[in-house]
Amino acid sequence: MLSNSAHSYSYEECKTISDWLLAHTEVRPLVAIVCGSGLGKLAEMIKDPVILKYKDIPNFPQSTVQGHAGQLVFGTLQGKHCVCMQGRFHLYEGYSIQKITLPMRVFKLMGVHTVILTNAAGSLNPGYRVGDIMVIKDHINMPGLSGNNPLVGPNDDRFGTRFPCMSDAYDRKLRQLAQEVGAELGFSDFLKEGVYFVLGGPSFETIAECRMLHMLGVDAVGMSTVHEVIVARHCGMRCFALSLISNEAVMEYTSQEKANHEEVLETGRVRAGQMEELVSTIVSRLEEYSAC
Numbered sequence: 506m507l508s509n510s511a512h513s514y515s516y517e518e519c520k521t522i523s524d525w526l527l528a529h530t531e532v533r534p535l536v537a538i539v540c541g542s543g544l545g546k547l548a549e550m551i552k553d554p555v556i557l558k559y560k561d562i563p564n565f566p567q568s569t570v571q572g573h574a575g576q577l578v579f580g581t582l583q584g585k586h587c588v589c590m591q592g593r594f595h596l597y598e599g600y601s602i603q604k605i606t607l608p609m610r611v612f613k614l615m616g617v618h619t620v621i622l623t624n625a626a627g628s629l630n631p632g633y634r635v636g637d638i639m640v641i642k643d644h645i646n647m648p649g650l651s652g653n654n655p656l657v658g659p660n661d662d663r664f665g666t667r668f669p670c671m672s673d674a675y676d677r678k679l680r681q682l683a684q685e686v687g688a689e690l691g692f693s694d695f696l697k698e699g700v701y702f703v704l705g706g707p708s709f710e711t712i713a714e715c716r717m718l719h720m721l722g723v724d725a726v727g728m729s730t731v732h733e734v735i736v737a738r739h740c741g742m743r744c745f746a747l748s749l750i751s752n753e754a755v756m757e758y759t760s761q762e763k764a765n766h767e768e769v770l771e772t773g774r775v776r777a778g779q780m781e782e783l784v785s786t787i788v789s790r791l792e793e794y795s796a797c
């Protein structure tokens with residue numbers, strides 16, 4: 506199953522998976538939610554869940570990372586039909602970049618118009634604290650800058666244009682809505698907005714790399730989300746993304762701090778409740794905004 510070959514899924518292959526899923530649930534999702542590391546509890550918000558394990562879905566990749574359960578949860582959230590990815594795929598698991606983003610095209614074919622992505626990330630912004638939630642306003646795509654972009658390969662116009670715009674990747678109205686909802690919920694002290702930097706992983710950054718990212722104006726760093734957003738935007742879905750700041754980047758050679766996945770998962774457990782409140786309130790207000 507672990508393969509790094511640049512296998513691109515055809516429109517027909519995506520359609521076959523989408524049709525299989527539609528045949529196994531009566532839910533017709535309009536919203537997709539992607540759970541980041543340690544944030545799988547978000548899926549517990551889904552009412553009347555129909556759970557389909559990745560291992561049972563034909564041609565679907567498998568989750569290999571601790572904190573990613575490996576199943577799709579279909580159901581309703583605030584009365585809206587949703588699908589929740591309890592477990593996402595990362596480049597460092599050895600999958601091709603087309604494979605880790607496959608679910609986005611499948612969701613599009615199922616009828617999804619809005620994708621809400623979450624992740625755990627390390628902070629570069631000295632004003633951020635562990636436990637802060639950052640609304641992503643923009644990204645820097647390190648693998649993409651060197652040619653590893655999920656849209657590399659033949660373009661199928663049924664999904665989208667050859668050269669998609671990314672200056673509007675993170676929906677402005679939804680970012681605004683998140684700030685409004687955050688203020689109403691009393692989250693303003695720990696709700697931030699910033700730039701997410703994606704790198705390949707799985708090793709965490711060196712001190713020199715963290716200093717470079719800081720100089721670039723990066724607010725948070727992680728190993729996911731951006732590839733999914735590029736594919737989702739390519740096929741016209743609206744994207745909104747949240748980073749839970751799980752650790753602070755180590756910037757000093759005298760520091761004893763060491764980034765580690767256990768701390769990442771633990772921060773998810775501590776902030777799970779607030780992440781749920783934020784996401785579910787945003788979903789409850791989605792009809793105030795028209796899909797793109």
Ligand SMILES: O=P(O)(O)O[C@H]1O[C@H](CO)[C@@H](O)[C@H]1O
Binds near residue numbers: 769
């Ligand atoms: O981005 P998510 O899936 O939340 O996971 C983050 O947490 C892991 C590192 O602890 C990396 O996979 C990083 O990308």
